[in-house]
Amino acid sequence: MAGPVAPAGRTRIAPPLLEIRNAQIIYDNAVEAVRDVSLSVPEGSVVALLGSNGAGKSTLLKAVTGTLHLEEGVLTKGSVHFAGEDIGHARTERIVGNGMVLVPEGRRLFANLTVDENLTMGAHLKSTAEMKRLKQMVMELFPRLAERRSQISGYLSGGEQQMVAVGRALMAEPRLLALDEPSLGLAPLIIDSIYQTIGRMRREMNMTIFLVEQNASRAMEIADYVYIMENGRIVLDGPAEKMRTNLDVQEYYLGFSGGDGARKSFRDVKHYKRRKRWLS
Template structure:
């Protein structure tokens, strides 16, 4: 079975991932993330929301050990997995410790088959485990079983996203991080992807960190929501509470106080944003 997480008995789940007062810079000068703290308890779904350029993907790069590839570094603070600072831990060791990323844009090997792409996610596994895990991925995504011999570059965007998720699951992650999984996909396909993510959490107890601009969709499956603007966390709380927050409804969900849908362009959010960032 895909590895599961169990919560501590008799209380709140301990954090599997914790980011403490992180300040992240590029080229020793450009500040992308400042004083960000967040917690991802075991067995939970945490959504990190915000517009493009807010700093969400930078946090994921820090978590997965790929920040240095873009001359970035965590200048201050810590990123803790099971209470241990990841520090300069290389990406392969982070994967071995149970963190898998579904990157923005999917980043498949376009000239390889669906099955080859999926198998690469389990490169640290033996043959028996590879067969078992592939069977589980095909159970989650029956369409991929039908297309296992097809070249990945010829799949639809939704099918490619399924391959990217399946590849990440081959490592049997304890923490699955998804970077903009709904980007560029039709609403029906987005629903299918999110249904699978919700199933991974509900049935297997998998811990999920979901980075999104699609706030409405993410809040439907999240337990906790953090909202980023300009490199900072400006709001956070339980998803149910956040869905009822008037600021979130107006700015992120596009509803006015009367409940009618409004154009994002017409939302009068500047005073609210000034208050959040003050």
């Protein structure tokens, strides 16, 4: 596996901020969920991990954020390094302290708190001046949150809640932002807004982003490098531009045939798992 290269316009290859090496993850001492997976996220880049439900994406994300043990999962082989430190068996608080922050699937806000209070929870150890500066930054990224600042988070729309979740993570000033299915359950216009903001974070803040998604087309628009995962393994990887033109990816993940460009239904393409084209 060649691994990610530097984002367009950079003259050197950035060192990996996050690196997973030959990881095997087992649940309940019996079920192998991830097998021999390696990937890296260079500093300043956006790296996308794509795959269907059950592919192993969330398990891998739990391994890098220190939450595997909550579901009886164990990294049995390989290693996970962040900023040069082995975090394969580290607890979440240590990983967050080192600068990696997760925006989880389903947002998981403090539903009874206001937008402003949720943002405060993301930076509760910051000084008053830092808190004010960071909240202003979040409000500029998500102008709608400025309008909803005093509203209870549990009553916001799904898209607004996602904005709060991302904003809360940014309050910690992460070195790496991990996003788990940020488009899940959202309307297309809201997905557009979320992805535009992710693009701004990358361009204006030089944010390193590890993006775990099922929405392959949107993820590949913004990513520098893409990994595709199936049945607990990385089956294909490469620069996002190259992956967008890969016929297998077009057919099986973007829903287009290689010949006439007509969109194919799931019924037409679901046979790909039996073809084992990537699992040889």
